[in-house]
Amino acid sequence: MGQRRLFLILLILGMFVFAIIQCTPQAEKPKDNRGPAYAGSATCANCHKDLTNSYTHNSHFNTSRMLTKPNSTDSLHLPDGEFVFNANTKVGVKNLKDGLYQSALINGKDQKTEHTDMVFGAGISAYTFAFWFGDKLMQMPLNYLTKEHQWVNSPGFPTDQIYFGRPIVARCLECHSSSVKINLVKSGDFGVEEELVKGSLIAGIDCERCHGPAAAHVEFHEANPTVKKATHMVSYKSLALTRKIDMCGVCHSGTGIKTLTSTFTFKPGDTLKTLPQYNEYRGEDADVHGKQKPLLEASLCYKVGKAECITCHDIHDNTKQSIQMYSNKCISCHTDVTHKTLPEKNKAVLAKNCIDCHMPVKESHAIGFQMSGSKEKFPYRLRTHRIAVYENLTTKLSK
Numbered sequence: 001m002g003q004r005r006l007f008l009i010l011l012i013l014g015m016f017v018f019a020i021i022q023c024t025p026q027a028e029k030p031k032d033n034r035g036p037a038y039a040g041s042a043t044c045a046n047c048h049k050d051l052t053n054s055y056t057h058n059s060h061f062n063t064s065r066m067l068t069k070p071n072s073t074d075s076l077h078l079p080d081g082e083f084v085f086n087a088n089t090k091v092g093v094k095n096l097k098d099g100l101y102q103s104a105l106i107n108g109k110d111q112k113t114e115h116t117d118m119v120f121g122a123g124i125s126a127y128t129f130a131f132w133f134g135d136k137l138m139q140m141p142l143n144y145l146t147k148e149h150q151w152v153n154s155p156g157f158p159t160d161q162i163y164f165g166r167p168i169v170a171r172c173l174e175c176h177s178s179s180v181k182i183n184l185v186k187s188g189d190f191g192v193e194e195e196l197v198k199g200s201l202i203a204g205i206d207c208e209r210c211h212g213p214a215a216a217h218v219e220f221h222e223a224n225p226t227v228k229k230a231t232h233m234v235s236y237k238s239l240a241l242t243r244k245i246d247m248c249g250v251c252h253s254g255t256g257i258k259t260l261t262s263t264f265t266f267k268p269g270d271t272l273k274t275l276p277q278y279n280e281y282r283g284e285d286a287d288v289h290g291k292q293k294p295l296l297e298a299s300l301c302y303k304v305g306k307a308e309c310i311t312c313h314d315i316h317d318n319t320k321q322s323i324q325m326y327s328n329k330c331i332s333c334h335t336d337v338t339h340k341t342l343p344e345k346n347k348a349v350l351a352k353n354c355i356d357c358h359m360p361v362k363e364s365h366a367i368g369f370q371m372s373g374s375k376e377k378f379p380y381r382l383r384t385h386r387i388a389v390y391e392n393l394t395t396k397l398s399k
């Protein structure tokens with residue numbers, strides 16, 4: 001073997017060792033905006049690799065993203081478009097080199113153009129967009145519906161004019177991100193306004209948003225690699241049923257609930273405390289939007305059967321479950337339902353689909369998306385989590 005070749009091999013080996021040292025957990029400890037108690041999600045991958053890989057593709061992780069880099073909208077596959085309020089008033093959407101823009105067009109003239117800095121929604125049904133205006137995050141006039149492939153007026157916005165004036169408040173971020181710091185500033189005689197601290201926002205719902213601060217956990221296991229039992233980490237499985245569904249209820253109890261403090265600091269094991277105006281359940285017609293916890297709590301499957309969120313949902317997975325797979329979960333508890341009163345023709349679907357009859361799709365009263373050139377709205381549809389017998393079903397059964 002020639003000397004040069006040996007030298008080359010040694011050089012490559014040296015580079016390898018250097019690269020490995022650079023990649024060890026000790027060397028790479030990303031700072032986390034939330035403070036020293038947090039390790040940052042990138043760290044979790046060092047020991048929980050498979051789980052982290054699938055998690056980064058699921059909708060919690062992707063429920064909000066910053067779009068400040070030039071190509072960051074590419075993965076969303078959003079077409080250019082236009083929304084028509086009337087012949088003179090339109091909103092235009094354009095993909096340009098450095099990102100996505102929405103413009104107010106009055107008589108064809110561009111009156112105001114904003115760059116999309118952030119997106120809300122993982123793309124299951126809708127995206128909401130936002131731009132920075134000083135220290136405020138403002139909602140853009142248009143939403144995009146991913147199934148209908150259409151640009152629509154944002155829910156709750158005026159139906160006859162272009163609106164750039166609604167701030168995305170920290171309350172949205174409490175459910176759709178991992179953290180943001182806010183300053184409250186006086187406005188007028190009595191009011192207070194929120195200012196977001198720009199660099200503090202951690203988009204998406206990351207590991208520590210659900211599991212709580214984990215720096216001590218990471219530090220311990222890095223120092224004690226032979227210990228295979230989790231330390232400094234609350235075990236979800238050991239929690240009481242009510243504490244378990246509180247952990248999801250932080251964000252799945254509806255947008256109407258009021259908590260005493262920001263929910264960003266909620267940790268597994270905490271009790272979700274809400275102000276009295278939060279009614280557990282307002283009858284069958286409760287709005288379904290984001291309200292899975294109170295609806296499930298009103299079901300016998302929960303009250304008697306102790307069915308909890310993770311009975312049916314795999315939190316870290318990124319594969320969409322079929323109706324058949326969900327139905328298997330029902331059947332695992334309901335092994336011998338007779339369905340005496342069901343007509344024979346309906347019994348064919350029984351084995352494959354318990355969902356359409358007992359968790360029917362409902363429209364949210366709170367949200368609808370106005371279509372271009374029309375006052376009509378696309379409804380926002382969700383399944384109710386009040387699992388029960390529904391008499392007048394309008395849902396068509398899928399086979």
Ligand code: HEC
Nearest residue numbers: 039043044046047207211214218221222228229230235236
């Ligand atoms: C140096 C290795 C290491 C790192 C880094 C690490 N963990 Fe762990 N973690 C472990 C070990 C070991 C266990 C116990 C065995 C298991 O459940 O995989 C564990 C278990 C867990 C559990 C289950 C606890 C239980 O008892 O049910 C959770 C939740 C968890 N880790 C979250 C995290 C989060 C969040 C991060 C990133 C902030 C993280 N871990 C980073 C080593 C690590």
Ligand code: HEC
Nearest residue numbers: 041044048051052055060205206207210211236237310315
């Ligand atoms: C939306 C809330 C949520 C988020 C976000 C989340 N987890 Fe979990 N995690 C749970 C729940 C609930 C359980 C217990 C149920 C289970 O075992 O599936 C759990 C269990 C675990 C466990 C122990 C069981 C197992 O499957 O090994 C580990 C380890 C873990 N999580 C790590 C992570 C890491 C790492 C991330 C980020 C990549 C993360 N989790 C993100 C809710 C969450």
Ligand code: HEC
Nearest residue numbers: 059060063121122124175176205247248250251309310313
């Ligand atoms: C920090 C807030 C937050 C917490 C905590 C949280 N979720 Fe979510 N969850 C969301 C948001 C926001 C979405 C909507 C994601 C999207 O599509 O943008 C969502 C979506 C979901 C979905 C639909 C995902 C899909 O792919 O269809 C399920 C199921 C779900 N959550 C279950 C849970 C369970 C179970 C827990 C508790 C272990 C939990 N969530 C905890 C905020 C949260």
Ligand code: HEC
Nearest residue numbers: 120121123124125126127128171172175251254255289290
């Ligand atoms: C209490 C928690 C909560 C608050 C507050 C909240 N959301 Fe949501 N949001 C959810 C949950 C949970 C979902 C998942 C579907 C559902 O149950 O409605 C969701 C769904 C969405 C979706 C659709 C995602 C999809 O593709 O299905 C968008 C977009 C969205 N929210 C934007 C916002 C904006 C903008 C705000 C503030 C004006 C906001 N949300 C406030 C919890 C919340």
Ligand code: HEC
Nearest residue numbers: 300301304305306307311329330333354355358387388389
């Ligand atoms: C963890 C076990 C468990 C799971 C999972 C479960 N259930 Fe139940 N469910 C129960 C128990 C226990 C009851 C109360 C006793 C009974 O009626 O059998 C109940 C009650 C019901 C009832 C009667 C409700 C009423 O108000 O009279 C229906 C309908 C039902 N379940 C359907 C379902 C469907 C559909 C699923 C799947 C989406 C499901 N269940 C999942 C345990 C469970």
Ligand code: HEC
Nearest residue numbers: 245248252292293296307308309311312326329355382383
């Ligand atoms: C008995 C089974 C079961 C339980 C328990 C359950 N879910 Fe679901 N969940 C479903 C089914 C079925 C769907 C509809 C899936 C579909 O249409 O693809 C669903 C859908 C969802 C969605 C997506 C929005 C929608 O309605 O389409 C969210 C968010 C969600 N569940 C959250 C939760 C939370 C939070 C809990 C606990 C409070 C919970 N689920 C408990 C069966 C269950």
Ligand code: HEC
Nearest residue numbers: 330331334337338339340341342346349350353354357389
């Ligand atoms: C075509 C609609 C339909 C489908 C599909 C369906 N159910 Fe039902 N279910 C009903 C109706 C209606 C009742 C009440 C009358 C009766 O029992 O015949 C009922 C009653 C029930 C009850 C309460 C009565 C009892 O016997 O305990 C349970 C539990 C139940 N269903 C579970 C399931 C499960 C699990 C599946 C899927 C394997 C399923 N259902 C599929 C319509 C349906």
